[in-house]
Amino acid sequence: MKNNILKQFPLLQRKVNGQPLVYLDNASTTQKPLVVLQALQKFYTTSNANVHRGIHALSQEATEQYENVRAKVAKFINAKSEEIIFTKNATEALNCVAVSWGRKHIKKDDEIIVSALEHHANLVPWQELAKEKGAKLKVIPLTADYLLDLKVYKSLLSTKTKLVCVTAQSNVTGTLVPIKKIIALAHKFQAKVVVDAAQSAGHRPTNIKNIGCDFLAFSAHKMLGPTGVGVLYIKRTLMEEMVPYMYGGDMVETVGQEEATYHRGYMKFEAGTPNIADVIAFGSALDYLMDQDLEAVAVHDQELLAYAKKCFSKYPAVKIFSPTKIENCGGVLSFTVAGVHPHDIAAIFDQYGVAIRAGLHCAEPLVHRLGVSTTARLSFYLYNTKHDVDVAEKALKKVFEIFKIKN
Amino acid sequence: MDLYSETILDHYQHPRQAGEIANYTVRVIEHNPLCGDSIQLDLLIKNGAVNDLAFLGDGCAISQAAMSLLGQEIKGQKISALKKILPSKVYELLHVPISPGRVKCALLGFAALQNALKMMKKK
Numbered sequence: 075m076k077n078n079i080l081k082q083f084p085l086l087q088r089k090v091n092g093q094p095l096v097y098l099d100n101a102s103t104t105q106k107p108l109v110v111l112q113a114l115q116k117f118y119t120t121s122n123a124n125v126h127r128g129i130h131a132l133s134q135e136a137t138e139q140y141e142n143v144r145a146k147v148a149k150f151i152n153a154k155s156e157e158i159i160f161t162k163n164a165t166e167a168l169n170c171v172a173v174s175w176g177r178k179h180i181k182k183d184d185e186i187i188v189s190a191l192e193h194h195a196n197l198v199p200w201q202e203l204a205k206e207k208g209a210k211l212k213v214i215p216l217t218a219d220y221l222l223d224l225k226v227y228k229s230l231l232s233t234k235t236k237l238v239c240v241t242a243q244s245n246v247t248g249t250l251v252p253i254k255k256i257i258a259l260a261h262k263f264q265a266k267v268v269v270d271a272a273q274s275a276g277h278r279p280t281n282i283k284n285i286g287c288d289f290l291a292f293s294a295h296k297m298l299g300p301t302g303v304g305v306l307y308i309k310r311t312l313m314e315e316m317v318p319y320m321y322g323g324d325m326v327e328t329v330g331q332e333e334a335t336y337h338r339g340y341m342k343f344e345a346g347t348p349n350i351a352d353v354i355a356f357g358s359a360l361d362y363l364m365d366q367d368l369e370a371v372a373v374h375d376q377e378l379l380a381y382a383k384k385c386f387s388k389y390p391a392v393k394i395f396s397p398t399k400i401e402n403c404g405g406v407l408s409f410t411v412a413g414v415h416p417h418d419i420a421a422i423f424d425q426y427g428v429a430i431r432a433g434l435h436c437a438e439p440l441v442h443r444l445g446v447s448t449t450a451r452l453s454f455y456l457y458n459t460k461h462d463v464d465v466a467e468k469a470l471k472k473v474f475e476i477f478k479i480k481n
Numbered sequence: 482m483d484l485y486s487e488t489i490l491d492h493y494q495h496p497r498q499a500g501e502i503a504n505y506t507v508r509v510i511e512h513n514p515l516c517g518d519s520i521q522l523d524l525l526i527k528n529g530a531v532n533d534l535a536f537l538g539d540g541c542a543i544s545q546a547a548m549s550l551l552g553q554e555i556k557g558q559k560i561s562a563l564k565k566i567l568p569s570k571v572y573e574l575l576h577v578p579i580s581p582g583r584v585k586c587a588l589l590g591f592a593a594l595q596n597a598l599k600m601m602k603k604k
Contacts, residue, residue, distance in 0.1 A: 447539050
């Protein structure tokens with residue numbers, strides 16, 4: 075990783091409970107570099123206006139900057155600008171697929187396949203769609219090594235399969251999913267595939283042309299951008315057969331008193347004033363990430379994960395929920411300590427300034443599959459260092475001390 | 482750390498009244514969906530008082546210790562007295578500073594007791 079990264083993140087300079095902050099909750103949300111914060115301020119102090127509707131100079135500037143980010147997102151994932159829509163987060167993006175594509179294309183007795191690794195955002199919309207249409211939900215189970223069982227997946231696929239919904243990387247086990255393979259297999263049966271890339275988009279390169287998915291969703295705030303911006307990639311050929319999921323201004327062509335007509339392309343999905351400033355600031359986050367080189371970020375995440383696994387697995391009381399081979403993992407490490415509830419682990423880590431997540435991670439069925447009620451989780455990003463893992467290990471030792479755990 | 486006092490750890494690791502009562506008068510299950518904590522509380526009521534109680538729980542040290550401490554407090558008490566118990570009683574029993582983030586943990590057992598009282602009223 076490039077030097078001096080820490081200095082570019084103002085928030086990481088602060089202390090928590092009297093200790094220098096060690097932020098290891100990046101799977102929830104990431105911190106923002108100064109350039110992103112400056113982009114927000116610059117927009118509001120120099121170009122603030124509504125987009126797509128003004129003749130005046132400010133509106134044209136705002137529109138140009140907003141649309142430039144669409145082009146930047148497209149380049150970032152190797153897609154076309156007209157295949158990118160902005161939402162408020164990945165959850166809204168996935169719901170858009172369920173409503174705009176799913177309601178029209180999923181029929182009674184059709185089958186939707188989801189994986190056991192899914193976050194609620196890529197599970198609950200499909201549960202609801204299946205319930206509404208009388209379709210069936212099938213689940214790709216896990217192997218003992220926390221990988222998706224592709225043998226079972228192959229046996230689930232049939233001409234009844236209309237949609238496969240899969241994450242690119244689990245937010246609990248960190249499992250990297252072979253999405254290219256999963257997509258190719260689904261396409262043999264003409265099923266569409268939606269990929270939840272929320273955990274992967276900011277951590278490793280995404281190449282739409284290479285993986286060939288039909289839909290892909292991610293969130294700006296998990297990749298150095300502001301909250302309130304999500305992205306949905308929709309394959310161009312599918313856009314025509316989708317209906318809007320929200321109605322109002324900006325997405326219409328003409329409006330009569332009784333009925334209206336809508337834009338055909340991506341604009342039909344962006345009703346109302348979008349999150350202009352945050353989208354523009356997200357553009358700065360993308361510039362920052364492209365400058366860092368995502369291949370290097372992926373390697374950095376895996377190095378920290380390997381180090382953390384080495385440090386934490388020394389203790390017999392610690393149980394780690396992570397695939398054996400590092401090449402199968404993103405920078406996420408879920409663990410439990412025998413005799414200590416994860417909530418208490420997180421509270422003790424917090425006393426050392428170490429921010430980690432504890433709980434169900436919005437993936438309740440997955441956590442229960444792991445055979446535990448909740449887990450504690452470390453998740454890494456480009457500004458983390460081995461020193462952060464060392465501080466976390468120090469906090470872990472304090473957990474053992476307080477709860478009198480013998481290792 | 483102030484939060485994990487000897488009393489709290491003792492009650493967490495050795496909860497009093499742990500278990501179930503086969504012939505309970507009322508049984509309630511209380512969840513905290515945010516952190517996944519849960520408590521099942523059984524009360525055996527005789528002559529308008531808590532003759533016996535038992536609980537099964539899964540959760541953090543604070544939620545489980547609070548239930549254990551509260552259980553000790555209410556055993557033998559009259560129903561009329563239980564109705565007068567306030568959250569401040571739980572904080573008093575815990576005797577450590579409870580941050581806003583831990584309020585739900587601290588009061589999970591209290592919420593179970595409130596629901597048990599409501600159910601008894603319906604009976």
